[in-house]
Amino acid sequence: MIIYTGNPFDELRRQAAGRRVAVVTDSNVAPLLSATGYDTIVISAGEENKTLATVGEVWNRMVDLRLRRGDVVACIGGGVVTDLGGFCAATFKRGLSCINVPTTILGAVDAAVGGKTGFDFRGLKNEIGAFSMPEAVIVSDIFYATLPRRERLSGYGEMLKHALLDSPAAFARFTEMTPDEVRLDDIRRSVALKERIVAADPREGGLRRILNLGHTVGHALEELLLEKGTPESHGACVARGIVAELANSRINAGLDSTVLYAAATLVRNLYGPMPATCGDYPRLLELMARDKKNRRADLLTLVELSAPGHATVADCPLADATAMLDLAADLLS
Known part of the structure; x- marks a missing residue:
């Protein structure tokens, strides 16, 4: 409730x-x-x-x-x-x-x-x-008016995920809203999408897995930055992870490039470049490989979008993951 x-x-x-x-x-x-x-x-x-x-x-x-x-x-x-x-x-x-x-x-x-x-x-x-x-x-929005901008941005990163999973109209509407403009009705709409998915699959046996969009890369990035002593917020890492996994969707699921570029531009302007370099890839890939959602050590379980509102879960060979990281880094540079 x-x-x-x-x-x-x-x-x-x-x-x-x-x-x-x-x-x-x-x-x-x-x-x-x-x-x-x-x-x-x-x-x-x-x-x-x-x-x-x-x-x-x-x-x-x-x-x-x-x-x-x-x-x-x-x-x-x-x-x-x-x-x-x-x-x-x-x-x-x-x-x-x-x-x-x-x-x-x-x-x-x-x-x-x-x-x-x-x-x-x-x-x-x-x-x-x-x-x-x-x-x-x-x-209650009594807590949110005084949040530091870093915290508003963190929540905005998760809301971006929900907008992409919802529909083309929801994604278009979201891209017109800045983090400082988020209100209780916006939060209610975002929560409603997650509520519907969780109600259909409370223990993540099927549909609920699409809520992991951006999280395989995002969690690994969050862990990497903690190790390096340069932590960033969960939402900031997930936002970069979303761009990486949309890049994978462009490569493997035919996602329209305009959606990828719109999301990447939004994330770059708000969160900055990918905070990991090619030199970080071996550790980043190791952390991604240990993600609890993966079914096998050599496969990453990723969410792929063919369009906003149309998500599936697919396995990506770990050896192919560098391509999406490179494309995301280029888009965010």
Whole structure:
């Protein structure tokens, strides 16, 4: 259940009525929650803290707070909080109820919706996790007006994916909207596409796999940049990954070049060039090969578009992946 409201904390109280609430949040959001009166578990902000060690810290606090199965865990924060906090709720005492309150656009359109929870492990994005649907997701634009531009851009990258998966009209409309113009109705439309897909395939056995557009390359790029000490946001990496996977779609699925060039121009103007060089390809390809969606070590499972709104999942030989990376790098230069 996704609830859109101007008063997220009042709505949280309504949804959790009669039950104890423990909040999982991060060090950026925690100062905003002091008046809620809930027990609060605070993790350090940032993707670099989405680790097994942090999971252990949250579990320890849950033990200290003596949480029980009838209690509710409210994950209030961005994607790291809803992913990791949701996993901790799903596994503590074999499962506590969870309510997500995303405080970023990225969290609202992606991480907080759909029941994917988890954390990074041994340098691999979301390597450990579980499907566990939240009891509710409370979306409110009171959080988004003051987001730093970096965070708005991160959410915009995921919204680009949804527009491409939706229809030619949705993609055309999206390209006319800047990150600073994103409003609650735009978020609602983006979430609605993901809701429809998740409802049809909640455990990613078929249709839901198209939501990975841009993520095989994007996750590998995100991991590479963390290793290099030059991290970029999830959405910024996914946006570049989308261009790479659209380049693959142009090569293998006949995607019209105007769609590829329109997306590449948008991404280049907002996010800049591909932050990986030819010298990074061996490590980037190694990370892509270890993506959990792949069925074989020598094949990449990629989303291919023949046109906006027409997506399929196909296997691409790892040996051929350099071509799409080269084309994407040229388009983004």
